[in-house]
Amino acid sequence: MKIHTGEKPFSCHICKYQCIQKSHLQSHMKIHTGEKPFSCHICKYQCIQKSHLQSHMKIHTGEKPFSCNICEYKCIKKDVLQTHMKIHTGEKPFSCNICEYKCIEKSSLQRHMKIHTGEKPFSCNICEYKFKEKSNLQKHMKIHTGEKPFSCHICKYKCITKSDLQRHMKIHTGEKPFSCHICKYKCITKSDLQRHMKIHTGEKPFSCHICKYKCITKSNLQTHMKIHTGEKPFSCNICEYKCIEKTNLQRHMKIHTGEKPFSCHICKYQCIQKSHLQSHMKIHTGEKPF
Template identity: 50%
Template sequence: MLAHNRILKQHTRNHTGEKPFKCDVCEESFTQKGNLKQHMRIHTGEKPFKCEVCEASFTQKGNLKQHMRIHNGEKPFKCEVCDESFTVNQYLKWHMRNHTGEKPFKCEVCGESFTRNGTLKQHMMIHTGEKPFKCEVCEASFNLNGNLKQHMRIHTGEKPFKCEICDESFTQNVSLKEHMRIHTGEKPFKCDVCNESFSMNGGLKKHVRIHTAEKPYKCEVCHKMFKWNVCLKMHMRIHTGEKPFECEVCGASFTQNGSLKQHMRIHTGEKPFKCEVCDKMFKWNGYLKVHMRIHTGEKPYKCEVFDKLFNCRENLTIHKSIQAGQKQFNSS
């Protein structure tokens, strides 16, 4: 009977708003004494509920129960729309907004809406410029603690996300997920124009520029435009004179690694390009293409004066030189 009266008394406070249990530190009030005890652990730092697997500690028993699901894989909260499961009921509630389209948290600056209040708070830092999370090594600042943690791996070299197939490790889980597509062959990003598929969204964005002719990367020296940033970087070496790829045999330097690899065939004698008709081998693919015209009879280079055709540009150049010399001889 006493227990029943106590529970009824506690319940009645939900209606009356009475909160008789007050924190002496911050003056926050509570309806139940147990809630005050839990709250006090914020101030004392006490975390009496300890995980026996990884030794993480918690202020509340319920938080420990939620945490244990990380280790046992239990996900009791299931979405009835897409069957995705979650360890915490609140995560399911947030997830359901993806299906309902509900975005109750709105930015008063730009009007963008979000499914979670925490996401709105993060978004607000774009407008305020606030970056409260600072790297103590290089002083780079971030608006999210998670971004700082990822950044710190640059300094520590930590790569906690490991591929179980080839053992390659990554600093971010998203990088591991992208890498796994190499093994699975999954290409979820599809071009709407030619239906070519890509394992990464960045690869699709680069590809689309073939269709749109977009060249977003501009050389500040000569104003030449490029589809890809890597092409701009290679181009800039024309202006800077930088040749970072050096031959260890003869010391020749090159602006591109591919050019160095081609050059090395002079020293190694390697001829990786084979004619499928006569089995002749070539150092460079360009030489193979010219050679193939012997078999195909293709002569794409034309002398406009004599209407004569040639299978390579060099032969056309020689022909023009001979004609120019002969013309000069005849006029003398």
Template identity: 30%
Template sequence: MIAHLAEKHQGLADDMVYDKREFACIVCGLVCARRETLRSHFVRKHTQHYGYSCEHCGKEFKIKGDLTTHTRLIHRESPVICDVCGKTCRNSHSLYTHQKHAHYKAKYECPLCHRRLVTQANLDQHVLTQHERKEKSVCEECGKTFFENYDLRKHMRIHTGDKPYSCTVCSRAFARHSSLSQHLLLHTGERIYVCDVCGKSFAQKAGLICHRKIHSGTLPPLPVIHIDHILKEFIKK
């Protein structure tokens, strides 16, 4: 039913899927910081509509960004030329990053602190979290503050030592689900994090972050890599 609403009645689905204050998924309870992140989560996890297929191998995806990542990593896109300045970029993602920072500057300015953001939604979220919310959740152990109780609960695992997420391959435990996901990438044998400067690849995001420090000058933001489909295929084996 929810999948049908998401595909056929988008406006109604928006009202059902999003909690306006916390961007919480009504199906599984996942809380996201941004509306766009929750929308992607909902489509990936709670619908069966595969609207994008790879022209090279036929593999289907629910999110266009996942198809773009798949094409870049598996089929190695050819270099793309920027139609604004003529610069040659390694792939479409590098082109997007280049144009975003070189030609399409953030134009939405916060009237309170003058920080500039790319979209109106980013600006609204910034004002809400940085300037309007007064009540904060405070960690009684170290005094660190959080806007959401959900974030405080995750933080408390640092003090309690609780590690509820265990690897099904080697039994290593983690405090965060995201840490477990990054760990599982080691078992897949794939190296999906690729340096956009020299092309060296890494199995984990942390490896790429450390590696990028050897390159001088201003570097573009880290690429967004969706790993859910990779882990899902690995778990099926």
């Protein structure tokens, strides 16, 4: 009956948590004490409740007892399936009180609200980076440790996140699921398509506060600003060459290695850059555009 009356007689003396049952309070207190009495015998996972361990073990067994009746999606927990079903129904019960953003999960809304508040509670103890989410900080830390746990089974590519590997694998499969409805452009990621569409709209939301430069992406602006600051973070370990972008350094290193990956199919000409080959081909075609 306490569910109907709203009565919560058990409360935490440390935070504002209140609950119906004493056992719930006992479980909650372990958050404050840091106690995790249940541990996985396969990996290092530890948790507060036995039910959490039982759910975790399904990761190792591969068991996914809950399945969607519309698509092929399967999952470990019932509440995860309930959240998934909202994709099919279009239900978005959580909405932002500042902008028009709506979402399926409360956690997604909490994450979104940090955009408005500017809150970045997770900070790197090595550099100045700050993040809205703990998971992003954990990913970032691998940059400092050099850890790349995900590797391609076809080439030598290694990366920090599973999503990066999934994106990379499309290079080998040739899959380009996102396509432009105006031109023939196709790409691997949705973000690449969104960036491309700005070419057609002419939108350049990022602008330099020193000169009139405008661009499509934040990363392009960050690179541009180094022109004004004179910063050249990438340097050659053989000569004194320094540059703004990593790609420029990679191109430069080919001078030292003698690598010329671009070659003409008509004559023996070889070069370092694709643009140089394109210029060269005009000799054979007779094209004189200028």
